[in-house]
Amino acid sequence: MAPASSLSAWSDLHSHHESVGKNIVLKDAFKNDPKRFDKFTRKITLPADISSGSNGTDIIFDFSKNLITEETLDKLVKLAEEAGVEKKRDAMFAGEKINFTEGRAVYHAALRNVSNQTMKVDGVDVMNTKGGVNDVLEHMRVFSEQVRSGEWKGYTGKKLTTIINVGIGGSDLGPVMVTEALKHYGAKDMTLHFVSNIDGTHIAEALANSDPETTLFLIASKTFTTAETTTNANTAKSWFLEKTGGKGDIAKHFVALSTNESEVTKFGIDAANMFGFESWVGGRYSVWSAIGLSVALYVGFDNFHKFLAGAHAMDQHFQQAPLRENIPAIGGLLSVWYSNFYGAQTHLVAPFDQYLHRFPAYLQQLSMESNGKTITSDGSPAKYTTGPILFGEPCTNAQHSFFQLVHQGTKLIPSDFILAAKSHNPVSDNLHQKMLASNYLAQAEALMVGKTAEEVRAEGNVPEELVPHKVFMGNRPTTSILVGGAIGPAELGALIVYYEHLTFTEGAVWDINSFDQWGVELGKVLAKKILKEIDEEGAGSGHDSSTGGLLGAFKAYGGF
Numbered sequence: 126m127a128p129a130s131s132l133s134a135w136s137d138l139h140s141h142h143e144s145v146g147k148n149i150v151l152k153d154a155f156k157n158d159p160k161r162f163d164k165f166t167r168k169i170t171l172p173a174d175i176s177s178g179s180n181g182t183d184i185i186f187d188f189s190k191n192l193i194t195e196e197t198l199d200k201l202v203k204l205a206e207e208a209g210v211e212k213k214r215d216a217m218f219a220g221e222k223i224n225f226t227e228g229r230a231v232y233h234a235a236l237r238n239v240s241n242q243t244m245k246v247d248g249v250d251v252m253n254t255k256g257g258v259n260d261v262l263e264h265m266r267v268f269s270e271q272v273r274s275g276e277w278k279g280y281t282g283k284k285l286t287t288i289i290n291v292g293i294g295g296s297d298l299g300p301v302m303v304t305e306a307l308k309h310y311g312a313k314d315m316t317l318h319f320v321s322n323i324d325g326t327h328i329a330e331a332l333a334n335s336d337p338e339t340t341l342f343l344i345a346s347k348t349f350t351t352a353e354t355t356t357n358a359n360t361a362k363s364w365f366l367e368k369t370g371g372k373g374d375i376a377k378h379f380v381a382l383s384t385n386e387s388e389v390t391k392f393g394i395d396a397a398n399m400f401g402f403e404s405w406v407g408g409r410y411s412v413w414s415a416i417g418l419s420v421a422l423y424v425g426f427d428n429f430h431k432f433l434a435g436a437h438a439m440d441q442h443f444q445q446a447p448l449r450e451n452i453p454a455i456g457g458l459l460s461v462w463y464s465n466f467y468g469a470q471t472h473l474v475a476p477f478d479q480y481l482h483r484f485p486a487y488l489q490q491l492s493m494e495s496n497g498k499t500i501t502s503d504g505s506p507a508k509y510t511t512g513p514i515l516f517g518e519p520c521t522n523a524q525h526s527f528f529q530l531v532h533q534g535t536k537l538i539p540s541d542f543i544l545a546a547k548s549h550n551p552v553s554d555n556l557h558q559k560m561l562a563s564n565y566l567a568q569a570e571a572l573m574v575g576k577t578a579e580e581v582r583a584e585g586n587v588p589e590e591l592v593p594h595k596v597f598m599g600n601r602p603t604t605s606i607l608v609g610g611a612i613g614p615a616e617l618g619a620l621i622v623y624y625e626h627l628t629f630t631e632g633a634v635w636d637i638n639s640f641d642q643w644g645v646e647l648g649k650v651l652a653k654k655i656l657k658e659i660d661e662e663g664a665g666s667g668h669d670s671s672t673g674g675l676l677g678a679f680k681a682y683g684g685f
């Protein structure tokens with residue numbers, strides 16, 4: 126496909142930004158068009174049988190506080206058409222090898238294909254084949270129910286109630302985020318630990334109060350070669366064998382979640398205790414796969430299945446909705462609009478929901494490992510900015526942390542706010558939920574409306590020299606996402622897939638490969654060399670004076 130900036134729609138958008146975009150005043154746009162909210166709001170409805178409530182769940186995406194007109198939206202849709210977004214989308218869902226640098230399909234949608242549509246890679250059915258998606262899901266169902274019921278016992282016959290997931294990146298961030306987000310549904314007798322960092326503190330803290338007789342280790346690694354994970358896994362295995370005086374039965378306390386059977390068996394886990402998935406599942410897209418076993422163990426397989434079903438609903442919307450009505454496509458096009466025409470460099474996601482406190486961290490890998498790329502499909506460097514820096518924290522905490530910059534800083538920071546209309550914890554007669562919701566609405570309104578110098582003065586008692594410091598520029602865009610109920614498994618699945626396909630849309634327009642991650646390799650190679658040098662005399666070889674100097678100092682201070 127062609128680089129985005131060579132498309133006629135791109136030039137048209139550039140002119141549109143010059144003539145219209147940069148002059149949009151949102152508060153006037155709302156005054157001039159009472160139907161603005163209706164025009165720019167989209168909705169998806171999840172069916173009752175998978176929803177957190179009994180009547181199905183609407184999820185509203187209010188795009189009206191974005192710096193767009195109807196003409197802008199039309200031009201962005203034209204850009205998506207010219208960039209072939211729909212064609213690339215259809216190629217992904219058809220199992221074509223769109224991950225063109227690794228020659229792989231990008232088929233994580235198959236993992237949540239609960240309607241069991243035919244899905245093939247290289248002509249082979251991936252759903253119903255032996256060891257395929259449905260086999261693995263059945264294995265996950267049986268195993269999670271055996272552990273939760275106590276049928277699957279530890280080597281001394283006790284129920285396994287501590288789950289330690291050992292993994293990093295996509296083998297950690299998804300399980301952490303989802304189990305936190307669905308804590309309301311979690312088994313009350315289960316303790317979860319997620320060990321990812323190579324820092325010994327992480328595994329030490331997880332093992333400190335764990336009982337080897339009641340602990341189940343999930344070694345989660347797509348490749349089963351990631352240094353942090355294999356090292357943490359070996360430390361866990363040594364701890365287990367030492368604590369049990371060598372009597373501990375690995376087969377009862379260790380399972381593997383991976384694509385690499387040979388490395389799994391080499392580690393000492395029987396293939397029968399391995400939950401597999403294929404190389405067409407990217408790490409940052411793998412929570413739907415066997416990597417999500419900790420979720421199924423914690424919330425139960427039925428809830429895990431609802432999680433998949435909510436994701437599938439958003440998949441179907443993304444596949445079927447015309448671009449102008451297509452919720453993830455609009456989200457992705459808005460990101461392009463801000464990144465490439467307003468010069469925005471970041472994307473803020475602020476969930477007004479404490480259970481979603483790890484959602485921004487999860488989205489960081491999804492977004493930045495997908496679109497943190499410079500090279501386009503023809504091998505040439507992009508002549509335009511690509512992936513934004515995604516960041517975020519739950520509100521209302523973020524308001525007391527970095528919202529000062531969002532309101533009065535010099536940067537344009539496109540922001541997404543997320544709120545569930547119903548709390549799982551309606552304490553104090555729902556006073557907390559009402560306050561949370563009032564902040565969710567007020568923050569978006571304040572960012573958009575701002576406060577002029579005249580308004581500051583009109584408040585009185587403001588010394589003239591203070592007035593400029595109290596002005597809010599306003600006209601700062603937000604997308605407001607409102608879940609019309611509580612966030613349960615299906616609602617969470619749909620929200621995640623909104624961002625997956627928003628990310629897809631960005632990458633498709635930018636003509637980059639959103640599905641490889643060559644950028645994580647160099648650091649690993651250099652670290653391997655330095656690790657050897659730490660055990661050798663001296664301060665390494667071939668390093669700059671900073672790296673060599675620091676290496677020498679580390680060894681001296683650390684006594685290595």
Ligand SMILES: O=P(O)(O)OC[C@H]1O[C@@](O)(CO)[C@@H](O)[C@@H]1O
Pocket residue numbers: 293294295296345346347348349350351354408409494642645
């Ligand atoms: O699951 P695994 O193979 O151990 O990879 C872990 C993570 O490491 C990476 O940085 C790739 O090396 C992420 O893409 C991936 O999610």
